[in-house]
Amino acid sequence: MLDSVLLALFLPCIGISAVFIVYMCLLWYVTTHHPAHTSQPAKPVTEIGLSASELEKLPRITGKDLIMGSECAVCLDEIENEQPARLVPGCNHGFHLECADTWLSKHPVCPICRTKLDPQIFDSPENENPC
Numbered sequence: 640m641l642d643s644v645l646l647a648l649f650l651p652c653i654g655i656s657a658v659f660i661v662y663m664c665l666l667w668y669v670t671t672h673h674p675a676h677t678s679q680p681a682k683p684v685t686e687i688g689l690s691a692s693e694l695e696k697l698p699r700i701t702g703k704d705l706i707m708g709s710e711c712a713v714c715l716d717e718i719e720n721e722q723p724a725r726l727v728p729g730c731n732h733g734f735h736l737e738c739a740d741t742w743l744s745k746h747p748v749c750p751i752c753r754t755k756l757d758p759q760i761f762d763s764p765e766n767e768n769p770c
Contacts, residue, residue: 727756
């Protein structure tokens, strides 16, 4: 009877140990034969923001001239009537001047609708500032 109790306790321990050893061997095999590709980022960074000269070519208005709402989506604060604002061409979304310039200097897209700012808008003659 003592033998059957010891056997009942000893056999599960051997089984669990065998499973653990097989698991460790599989992990070793996967890590040595299939190295992880950690050198490439999950999402490649392709966006480069606008330059200062390109930012100056974007429309500059005041808060009272905004058509599509007066909340800045970058800082979530209201754009007051006399505050300078920047208008994104194409979608006509408006933002505080500083907020828009900060955002657009890092991302060439509208913060609300993600409309990409086409480089052609910076080359058109109507956006050129006469000296």
